[in-house]
Amino acid sequence: MGLNPALLQALASENYTTPTPIQAQSIPDVMTGRDLLGIAQTGTGKTAAFALPILHRLAANRVAPLPRTTRCLVLSPTRELASQIAESFKTYGKHLGFRVAVIFGGVKYGGQERALSQGLDILVAAPGRLLDHIQQKNLDLSATEIFVLDEADQMLDLGFIKPIRQIVSRIPAKRQNLFFSATMPSEIGKLAAELLKDPKRVQVTPQATTVQRIKQSVVWIEQGRKRALLTEMFSDPGYTRCLVFTKTKHGADKVAAYLEAGGVEAGAIHGNKSQPQRERTLEAFKKGKLRVLVATDIAARGIDVDGVSHVVNFELPYVPEAYVHRIGRTARAGADGTAISFVAGDEMKLLKDIEKVTRQKIPAIDRRNDKALGALDAAISAAGVAKKPTLPEREGRPARDGEGEGRRNRGGPRGNSRRSGGPKGEGQRAPRPERSSYNPMATEQGGAGSPPPVAKLKRRRRPGRKPVTAAN
Incomplete structure (x- = not known):
């Protein structure tokens, strides 16, 4: 698919050889900078579907991030999922030397503030704690180029739609948007229409169907x-x-x-x-x-x-x-x-x-x-x-x-x-x-x-x- 050789090397060390359907359908378009709407259940490989092309794009246009900024922002609904997404970015990008950090509640602010102060290539965050840092001037999103919203339907269940809109309003209008959800209720469809511009739509399994096995x-x-x-x-x-x-x-x-x-x-x-x-x-x-x-x-x-x-x-x-x-x-x-x-x-x-x-x-x-x-x-x-x-x-x-x-x-x-x-x-x-x-x-x-x-x-x-x- 034309991925950066450093990414291919990392994938080989993890014994990843064949892309999943959502990866095969998503990665080429995301690499070109196009917006994406992905409808996929858990376990389909969607994290790699956005992490790999994002790392490829950042490597192709390498810029030192300014203090208290991030080039890519990924929003996740829970602590565990945010941690796993950040680990995936680190694993796939281990030969690229990017700065990756994760932010969520339930832990002290000090370590997160220090990570933000250095400037980041990729930030994975949960909405509540992220808004805290923005309001405390620890983070400026004016230099963010790529925005990812993962598990959008769960964000809706948790009441995070309003905070998401507050966060998005601080990101430049000229950006790439990647939007993922396991299901597509009407409220999520409305939010996707607000954020995405001419997106590639990828749906690897029919909505609300169960795994056959x-x-x-x-x-x-x-x-x-x-x-x-x-x-x-x-x-x-x-x-x-x-x-x-x-x-x-x-x-x-x-x-x-x-x-x-x-x-x-x-x-x-x-x-x-x-x-x-x-x-x-x-x-x-x-x-x-x-x-x-x-x-x-x-x-x-x-x-x-x-x-x-x-x-x-x-x-x-x-x-x-x-x-x-x-x-x-x-x-x-x-x-x-x-x-x-x-x-x-x-x-x-x-x-x-x-x-x-x-x-x-x-x-x-x-x-x-x-x-x-x-x-x-x-x-x-x-x-x-x-x-x-x-x-x-x-x-x-x-x-x-x-x-x-x-x-x-x-x-x-x-x-x-x-x-x-x-x-x-x-x-x-x-x-x-x-x-x-x-x-x-x-x-x-x-x-x-x-x-x-x-x-x-x-x-x-x-x-x-x-x-x-x-x-x-």
């Missing part, structure tokens, strides 16, 4: 027994590296603690964790010290881990497109994967919306009123779930940074790391249930299930029980 299934179950079902599933060693999605940050912590109490190595990441805690947990998951990572949708956008065998939707997302993004964490690079969704009665409409958007019927099995799960839940709860801290709390101080990647948050109580008293035996793990080769699509008796159509399953409500609502 992912085996999907649904388990009907009461909300209160979902955690017990998780523990039962993970008693099977075949679940080697699993990602569990919850709707809320508090829910992620509770699920991880419950799994640990049930004998499953688990950790949680979300916006209320400090950056060091999140990094430790993610690193433990990558190295296999944790079999299960429990995450919210926002935190998971920055997770780039190969070999995820299973994705479990502990709770269905409110937005159907988020389901597609979740299960795309497995079956990467041609591998097979499994996605299992736990569906309670009040989530029936969410499932129907997902099936409508993805245009497929997901096979289901009914595990409601399963006595074995009730007994397992009682045993784990009796072991003292609340007394079992998850991995980040064991290894580091509690988070005090506020929610998300955003700005400084000086309020809030400090965490308390002191151990509470209690009789012996509290906090001990319950014995693992003795089950061989767990199959979520099996009935309580162990035979192959013949699930009724979802349309015939009536919603069940317990007397006096209020519907579940999201906490974040």
Whole structure:
């Protein structure tokens, strides 16, 4: 494709030989300076699709950046994703000698201010902290030549559209714009129309379609027994590296603690964790010290881990497109994967919306009123779930940074790391249930299930029980 030889050398050292579809369709146009609209799910190689041609363009017109400026600005919604994008730029451009920095909340300002003061070729940033630096005169965008907006649909979900417009207003009108999104809701289409000029449009997969190599299934179950079902599933060693999605940050912590109490190595990441805690947990998951990572949708956008065998939707997302993004964490690079969704009665409409958007019927099995799960839940709860801290709390101080990647948050109580008293035996793990080769699509008796159509399953409500609502 005519890339700079230094880039080809770096790619060869990483054993990259064949471009992915989005790379093959994007790189030639981006190299010429044309705007780009890329619609691609996670795991398609879109980071290299913009990083490689940007490095090529900057190398072809090498200019020493002025202090407190950057030639290229990349906006990312989360800390983890911003860090991974910056690492990609450093890896691909390791023979070019460019200055690359990353900025996000949850860490001290000093190191970021020093990096900005030197002038940068490439800056990867999350919007909240970036605006802080702009307002403090640590960064001037008047010399920025290339602007990249990654994960635009997630920016919308996080309420970053207004900050993005504030940032863009400070960049020269004469610039190259690269716009990437996994989905294209109407608000994102409107933003793309504002930013892009005669863009090349690249869509490597149809909107809201799921990866073909992912085996999907649904388990009907009461909300209160979902955690017990998780523990039962993970008693099977075949679940080697699993990602569990919850709707809320508090829910992620509770699920991880419950799994640990049930004998499953688990950790949680979300916006209320400090950056060091999140990094430790993610690193433990990558190295296999944790079999299960429990995450919210926002935190998971920055997770780039190969070999995820299973994705479990502990709770269905409110937005159907988020389901597609979740299960795309497995079956990467041609591998097979499994996605299992736990569906309670009040989530029936969410499932129907997902099936409508993805245009497929997901096979289901009914595990409601399963006595074995009730007994397992009682045993784990009796072991003292609340007394079992998850991995980040064991290894580091509690988070005090506020929610998300955003700005400084000086309020809030400090965490308390002191151990509470209690009789012996509290906090001990319950014995693992003795089950061989767990199959979520099996009935309580162990035979192959013949699930009724979802349309015939009536919603069940317990007397006096209020519907579940999201906490974040």
